Structure formats: C-alpha cells, structure tokens
Amino acid sequence: MMQKTDSNLSQATTKEAVTEQQVLIAGGGHVGLSFALLLAHHGIASTLLEKNRYPVISPTDDRTRSHYLDSRNTALSRRTVQIYQEIGLWDELQSHACRIDTVQISEQGSFGRAQLNKAEEKVESFGQVIENAWLGRKLLLAAQQEPLITLIDGANVIAVEQHVNSVTLSFNQDGEEQNEQQLQASVLVACDGRDSSVRQLLDIGTTTYDYGQSAIVGVVETDKPHLHTAIERFSPAGPLAVLPLTDPEGDGNDAHQEGYRRSVVWICPKGEETQYLEDDAHFLTTLQQGFEQRAGTFRAAGRRGAYPLTRVLADRQVVGRCVIMGNAAHTLHPVAGQGFNLCMRDAHVLAQMMNVQVLRGDDIGNTQLLQRYEKARKADQKRVIRFCDAVVHGFTHTNPAVKLARNVALVAFDKLPNIKPLVATYAMGLKS
Incomplete structure (x- = not known):
C-alpha cells in the first residue's frame, strides 16, 4: 500500500516553505514516524518505508488498535512530551x-x-x-494526513548505494523480488530496529551484550488506585517496574479517573518466560511477592509478551549520507524507560539541524552536517548507556558489601539536598 505517492521523488510535495530536498526514512515504527513528523513540522518532505503492512484505521474510530504494534507501554519523558507538543x-x-x-x-x-x-521538584509531571498501540495509531494517522510525508508499506529494503550528491535505496514490496523499485534522495535515515537491514547493508558493525534476561511486559489491575505513582523495584533478578495507566474509558490525566490499571515490567532469566506468560495466577503471585503491598493486591492480568534483553550499539551512526537512528543505533535495557526517549532526542536534534541547513x-x-549530528549526540547517548548499565549491574550484584553500599546510596539520595533535582532533570530528558 503506497499512500500520497509523488511520481517525481526528487521533488517535495507543494507546501508553504517547503524544501525541494527529500529525506528517505527506512523503518516506520514510533521513531521513524516521529522523525518524519518532525521534518514535516519544518517543511521538509520525506518518504518513509515500512516492512510491515499498515492497518487501515479511521480518524473517527478511537477504539481501533494498530494490530502490528505489540502490547507494550512506553514511559514518555517530560522532554519527549515537549517534543510532541512542539x-x-x-x-x-x-x-x-x-x-x-x-516515583518510588x-x-x-x-x-x-x-x-x-x-x-x-516543581514540575507538571515526571x-x-x-x-504503544495508541501512540502508534496516532503517529500513523498524523503521518497519513501530512502531505509532506509519503508512506510506503510492505517494503523490504534490499540495497543502498551512495553517490556524491545523493543516496539510492532499492526495495521490493511483500518479497516480490521481480518487482524491484528505487528511490533517490539527499539523505537516508535508518530507523528499522535492533536488527536493522540498512545497518547491515552499510556494513556497520555492532557491539552486543546479552543480559541473559527477558522482560515480561503487560497490563495488570490492582485493588489500590495508582494515584499517578510509578514504582521502581530492584530484585535479584533485575529491575522491575509498575507504572500508572489510563482507565479503559477515561482520560489518563483526568483528576476523577479511578486508576486501577498499571503497566508492569517483570525481569526474569532467559528460559523462564513460559510460566509467566501462560499462568495468570503464578504471574500475579510472583508480582505480589516482588512488590509486596506497594501497589496493593494484584487481582487481574492481561495479555503479556516476553522480550529478550540485549544491548546493541552500532559502531557508527553516520556513513556518508546515511544516518542510523533509533534502536538501529542503540538498543538499551528498559530500566528507567530511557531508550525511546533517547531516540526522540536524537530525532529532534537531527530535524533541527536539517532545518537550519x-x-x-x-x-x-552533507556528510559534515551528519557527522556534526553524530558528535553532538554522543555525550547524551553515552550518559544514558552508562546509567542503564550501572543500574542493571549495580542492583543485581549479590556481594553483601555492594548491597549495603547501594542501599545507603538510596537513603542518601532521598535525604541529601540538591541531588534529587539533578537526577530528576536527567530522567526527564531536560538536560542532554
């Protein structure tokens, strides 16, 4: 399915303050769609290719969920919210x-x-x-309604060729090898996930670390209202989280909502996923033991998924006229919900730099521009990666002295002045 296709792909769709240069985006998930919308906000046209088929959705059907998206939930930092407001x-x-x-x-x-x-901390919220299904649906609807964005779904990228002044991407649709097509533009941005085919075609290596864990992710219901509280809990298996969710029929920011639904992330060793996915009673009992009564009594569990936890870092994020972004550039442990928010800051910075250009x-x-982008984002990326790994490894270390030290550090963090505002600022993505 190709939507808003322009027969001359080197020219942008007509719009006020539109540039005639165009961006190709490989990967139409949350990051790819968000980046295309950021570019459109600046009047820059893009063509976005997604390997999955997009569902048919209507702007008037608020109940529709995007079936190609999973059942996970995403914690949007304060900075990410600001970007979507922008x-x-x-x-x-x-x-x-x-x-x-x-946050407890x-x-x-x-x-x-x-x-x-x-x-x-004097903030509207953290x-x-x-x-994810709602976020994906709204991003897709916005992209479908934006004349500066051309969507091509069912597209399998098969080759990338770089030239002095352009880059050419070859693809076929739904695996029909005899039906190869090509697109040419000034720049290619790959947002096609942890196992990025574009990254592989560009011969960009990765540094990979397997945590030996899986995240069990889903939605649960408790007998105690969440009161907009996120609970971060550290266990010998790894970091756990229970986050507040909207009621099925309400506005999540409405003061009158009851708030008994919660997103849960439970970490377990690889190989133990089945018992948590197939046995609701066992899953609820395990959650109760892990969180005790901090969230109340866990009384119901919805559909869950298991996701292997692996850190994948691209050795390079820029090659010529190609940029690697999103999980293709850095797939992180979900502790503290930093991964997607880091991707959004990357996308926002690149869109701004392109707008200035x-x-x-x-x-x-321009290669020098793209290299400046990569350099500009390194400090924020390294800080988040170090933080995630420090938390994961620091709180799973069983040495009694280490355990004592980290609990003393938690108490100090709670009591000492000036530490919380700094940590909160970083967690909200407001300082990068």
Missing part, C-alpha cells in the same frame, strides 16, 4: 496517556528507598505512560 500532536495523545506525579524506588528485602515528588539553502545530506 509539533502539535500532544493533544491527540494526551487522552490515552497517564502522567507520573511520584526501593530494593526487595532491603532498607534502602527513595521517592521523587513532582511538587518538590512524564507520561502511554500504550534548509534555511541556509545548503544540502541536508
């Missing part, structure tokens, strides 16, 4: 997002605990939790 999309997302007012942090079987409160009348695929 492009005028947050009003569409907000009804299915639930704000986080308080503790370790199972230990004395260390800390709490972040939005009133103390972020919002949204169902357009205003100057310069080439948006």
